[in-house]
């Protein structure tokens with residue numbers, strides 16, 4: 001079938017709006033009609049070429065929501081008409097990772113997903129006969145996309161798809177990193193670096209966890225108004241200080257924070273985030289994505305003296321079993337998604353959504369098919 005899509009043909013170039021060919025779902029796969037998608041910093045980062053693992057040409061996008069159109073042979077957990085959120089972190093429930101009870105990372109489709117292919121090692125997308133790569137197992141920048149069954153969460157039909165699409169990455173990642181990965185406890189002090197969707201969602205998670213002090217850090221002071229609305233208590237622009245940002249935070253907090261979160265993807269800030277943690281117990285969670293091959297560093301003494309460095313993918317959330325609950329929490333008013341949507345536009349304007357994100361003018365632009 002033909003599908004409207006925004007294709008990343010080359011590194012660093014705007015996406016091309018074209019009609020691509022999409023093959024129907026094979027065994028264990030599902031054809032989904034996307035209704036809404038947003039642009040996450042990770043899509044922009046991949047398109048920029050800063051991550052050497054980025055594959056081209058490809059159909060990017062991993063934060064979306066849609067409706068099941070057709071299921072392939074052997075698919076039993078979903079049927080046409082189901083409302084779904086694509087998962088870049090699958091959940092098969094059977095692999096060593098899923099059975100460990102220790103992680104949300106699932107190995108069932110990860111190897112082929114990383115190569116931009118479906119689990120059978122082939123692609124369902126092509127343009128004028130030329131194969132296109134899938135992206136993060138989702139490819140939400142095509143109106144019709146094909147995913148493995150294990151990469152879809154079935155959610156309430158009552159929930160607006162143009163809002164819950166943000167649970168496909170940004171909102172879930174930030175909240176989950178605080179509640180699942182760090183397990184922030186009531187009264188704790190928290191520093192959050194980067195006030196994009198991920199950082200703002202981490203603020204929301206810290207409020208849910210009843211943190212006593214939530215320090216919002218960004219070099220763009222325009223972001224602080226929303227940070228305050230989400231519940232941050234302190235606002236720090238590193239550019240306002242001669243001292244390092246870790247020194248500033250340590251001074252503000254009688255020796256450092258209990259928890260910090262890096263939501264930027266800058267390895268130098270990752271170091272600052274670790275080093276602003278309190279001696280003896282402070283924990284820092286890396287959420288930001290740096291390019292493959294980049295490295296973080298600190299003095300081992302930072303760890304010897306009790307600070308802990310962790311990372312979090314999709315907020316530690318197991319998508320198929322836990323994401324429907326996040327949707328319910330949104331419907332009950334316990335999770336705010338609406339305030340992340342700073343812009344709404346038609347899918348055809350997708351390159352504008354990338355520009356707004358680059359300029360720091362949007363949190364999330366929701367694109368409607």
Ligand code: NAD
Nearest residue numbers: 041042194195196197198218219263264265288289313314
């Ligand atoms: P964004 O671009 O919307 O926000 C990043 C923010 O960081 C901006 O407000 C920017 O002004 C700020 N910033 C940039 N450099 C800074 C610095 N040196 N000091 C302080 N602030 C600085 O991005 P986003 O969509 O919120 O994503 C944030 C990061 O999280 C990205 O690296 C993205 O790839 C990553 N991410 C990771 C996961 C995961 O599962 N681990 C999921 C989603 C996104």
Ligand code: AHE
Nearest residue numbers: 040042053169289290291292293313314
């Ligand atoms: N290619 C990069 C890593 C990319 C990365 O860390 N991706 C995040 C999701 S970002 C969503 O916006 C993730 O969850 N990774 C887990 C996984 O299994 O990919 C590199 O450094 O290699």
Ligand code: ZN
Nearest residue numbers: 040042169170
């Ligand atoms: Zn993302």
